[in-house]
Amino acid sequence: MRITPDLVTSLEPDDVFVFGSNAAGAHGGGAARIAHQRFGAVWGEGRGHHGQSYAIDSMSGLDALAADAEVFVAYATAHPELRFLLTPVGCGIAGYAPAEVAPLFRGVPDNVSVPASFVPFL
Template sequence: MEKTRNLERIAPDHISDLRENEIFVFGSNLAGMHAGGAARLAFRKFGAVWGQGVGLQGRSYAIPTMQGDVETIRPYVVEFIALAAARPQLTFLVTQIGCGIAGFSPRQIAPLFEPARRVENIFLPACFWDILGE
């Protein structure tokens, strides 16, 4: 299979529906209280489980972003990238996790996804790619 250029792996800014085998990746809190932002959409439309703040659930994947500084998010992003690499049949559409209610900027969060450059089924927001470069 031909390698996909990173800039062709841009997640849509607004996701309202998923195609078969697509997973909605959103920022959550550790308690899994999916009350606002992308977490609320994940709960309402994509099978996120109330009370589950981490991992694959339904057609979504939760990455906790509300528990501290950027470095507290890193282990969850590492875990996510490993899972995505192990499931090449799925396409993971990453939202601007941590850049809404959690209050981080794309410049703070995007570097956490540097290893995702090598995982063909992870699609990142355009602003993350802008920061990471192609």
């Protein structure tokens, strides 16, 4: 299992930065801000793949996060040519603990690196 660096400042051409967003796609803070400033996240798009970023709604409740995590795992599986750097989605501004969020990402394919804080719960 590959580990996502704590601080991602640059990406290779086939890398995708996976971050927690809100449904409105207002990428004003945390990893969402970095995704918008550096990796092509689109203001107003709170879900999915844009540029070298992939947004997961982590602010609309744990059920919404779980649904988006499931869609992400399927997307990553369908795109083995890409390398996804999963950040600790939901564990910043959204306020969830890794023990709550990490299990939602069980089954990620080999082309997804995970935060070290998620490893004990996968």
